[in-house]
Amino acid sequence: MKLAQRITRIKPSATLTINTKAQELRAAGRQIVSLAVGEPDFRTPEHVCDAAKIAMDEGFTRYTPVPGIPELRTAVAGYFKTFYGVDAAMENVVVTNGGKQSLYNLFQVLLDPGDEVIIPAPYWVSYPALVQLADGVSVFVTTEPQNNFLVSVEQLEAVRTPRTRCLIMNTPSNPTGCHYTQAQLDAIAAWAVDKGVFVISDEIYDQLVYAPAKPASLAPWWQRYPENFAVANGLAKSFAMTGWRVGYTLAHADLIKAMTKIQGQSTSNICSIAQKAALAALTGGWECLTPMREAFVRRRDLGLSKIRSWGHVVCPEPAGAFYLFPQVDWYYTPEVPDSTALCGLLLDKAGVALVPGAAFGDDRCIRISYALDDETLSGCLDRIGQVLHSLKK
Ligand SMILES: Cc1ncc(COP(=O)(O)O)c(C=O)c1O
Structure with a gap:
């Protein structure tokens, strides 16, 4: 079947490839654990689910304004005031179908064909594809584990x-x-302002920052230079709401209008019920996030100590999110020459699904998600260590 060039240029997701292989092995009766997931393993907080049930019962099931219901846009603006001391109005906020649509819409309204986007690598898998879909050109900058990437x-x-x-x-x-x-x-923001580079700040994990590290944001820079910055965020990771699809962007009102135009002609508003749930999340108190954060810190520490005990691995201590990204290329051999081959081997021999670093633009590494219970995580990391040791030179 003939398809547009646009779609043939986009690479299939590496995560999907590994998941397909994991499913095949499971179907063949093998026990496979996935450390490839990009979502918290917790339930969405009760009060958030309750708000959705009430919305349904009250018949809040119709179209809403494209950029979101005013009270939710106002609550998002309030989020930036509460956490970053930034004054924003509802006109500076659009609610999108996940953080991903915020990024998609931003690139669509900011890029002309051939415009370059600097992407520090390793990067989230979707950035290059989102840039490409907007006819932009990705320019990668490699960062090093020794400098905390x-x-x-x-x-x-x-x-x-x-x-x-x-x-x-x-x-x-x-x-x-x-x-x-x-x-x-x-320092980076000051450089960008000086050089006239627009910064998109993806802060989707900003509630998952672990002490002594402190949250950091470009929202205050948006306040000072509204035409130079946009902040994309959402509720997926912080409130364990990946399936609800609630993201948002903070930006100049003109940019928000442009994004709303794209959204109005493509997907319209996000789910009305999810908007009520999001409103409950943003206005219902932040205590419910503490146990999740505590569990992640514990698992991060557990994972890091196991990984470092493997030996020839460089792994900076992450201060947030729920991933570890060890550099494991010391173990590569002629038969297992890269991260994709290594993840294939680990799936087969250790029964663990992982995403190869190549998917994130760094073939020296593998990504380990610790969004699962401590015991399973511990067992998986021990098995990975054993397989790596079997590759020892
Ligand atoms: C860095 C980053 N940005 C954006 C997203 C998109 O999140 P959402 O599920 O809200 O679309 C993800 C999800 O994995 C992510 O890891």
């Missing part, structure tokens, strides 16, 4: 060209879990 102003300046339109920042990061301090973000 953080990008520097010097590295950014080295790849800047007259075609550079955007930089995408993601802190805490998927896949590394590494997190910028506010001072590090400030």
Whole structure:
């Protein structure tokens, strides 16, 4: 069947490939545990689910305004005031079908064909595809585990060209879990303002930052330079609401209008019931996030100590999200020469599904999600260690 070039250029998701193989092995009777998941293993808080049930019972089941119901947009604006001291109005907020649609719409309204987007690598899998779908060009900057996978102003300046339109920042990061301090973000933001580079800040994990690290955001920079910054966020990771599909963007009112135009001609408003649930999440208190955060810290510590006990591995301590991203290329052999082959072997021999680092633009590493119970996580990491040791030179 003939398909448009646009779709043939997009790479299939590496996560899906590994999941398909895992399913085949499960169908053949093998016990496979997935450390490939990108979602919290907790239930959505009770009061959030209750708000959705009430919305249904009250018949709140019709179209809403495209950018979201006013009270939700106002609550999102309030979020930025509460956590980052930023004054925003409802006109600065659009509610989207997950954080992913925020990013999709942003690239659609910001990029002209050939515009370059700087993407620090390792990066979240969808960034290059989202840029490509907007006819943009991804320019990657490799970061190192020794520097906590953080990008520097010097590295950014080295790849800047007259075609550079955007930089995408993601802190805490998927896949590394590494997190910028506010001072590090400030330095990058100052560079971007000086050079006229628009910064999209993907802050979807901002509620999952672990002490002593502190949350950091580009929202205050948006307040100072509204035409230079946009912040994308959502409720998926913080409130264990991946399936509800609630994301949002904070940006200049003109940008919000442009994004709303795209959304109005493609998907319209997000689910009306999910909007009521999101409103309950944002206005119902933050205590419910504490046990989730505590569990993640415990698992991060457990995972990190196991990984470091493997030996020839470099793994910075993540300060947020729920991923570890060890550099394991010391173990590569002629038969297992890269992260994809290693993940295939680990699936087969350890019964653990992982996403290869290549999917995130760093073939030296593998991504381990610790969004599952401590005991299963511990068993998986022991089995991975055994397989790695069998590859020892
Ligand atoms: C870094 C990052 N940004 C954005 C998203 C999109 O989240 P959502 O489920 O809200 O679309 C994800 C989800 O995995 C992510 O890891």
